[in-house]
Amino acid sequence: MAYRTPLEARLAKQVTKAITDYGMIAPGDRIMVGLSGGKDSWALLQILDVLRQRAPIPFTLVAVNVDSGYKDYKHGLITETCRDRGWDLRIEHTTIGEVMDDILEAGETPCSLCARLRRGVLYRLADEVGATKIALGHHLDDLVETLLLNVFFQGALKAMPARLVSDNGKHVVIRPLAYVSEADARAYTKESELPVIGCCCPACGDLSLQRQRVKRLIMDLEREHPHVKASMLKALTNVMPRHLLDRRLVEPVDGAAAAAPVDETPFPQFVPVRKAR
């Protein structure tokens, strides 16, 4: 069976490579796709459905939408679209939007709290729908932006894993779009005529300013050096621990101080002291 378009063929190739590289899907898996109705989650669901129909191993899909409870959120359109395409869908109505302000801790952004709350709901739903894996729509741009955000603002050298086992060992989260660019995900959702639905959250587009800044920075660099993103992705697969300064990763040397336990505080001892004028 031929792919419908060259873009679909490219996505299928990149997603298949990510699935193979990280052992994301095994025979008999029931993959629960987090479907927000945004461009990335639609692209993920569509391409996984295409691959499911031609994959040499059997697996099934179920889309799950976590409705945060915002008044104008068009979850009805998500239901209709999934029904028309024959996609199994479960919608979970929540009050996440309402409780956000009350439980937001100092220093936490609404988006990180929101992601944490949604993740909790997704884990519960995974059990309820009998899912063996949870697929999220983060793409290559998300991975490299997160890497820079963590380096610039959190004092940590980390991005997003392509495959992650939850802390309690019960859930496996996968990111099959890890090698797909945001531009391709957007274009694929458009050419597949899937309706992009806004989250209707007041924070949307306003917060996460650091992420917008980092996105612009990468975009500017890409104009001068078109392979910057590809190089960053390659860097994530090409880590040289001995060329870093984390003493937990290097051989102990006689006389050297023992490696300190993990320090979660961003840049504790390296904050530059501003001179008084």
Ligand code: SF4
């Ligand atoms: S913009 Fe709103 S809905 Fe989207 S992640 Fe941030 S807080 Fe959550």
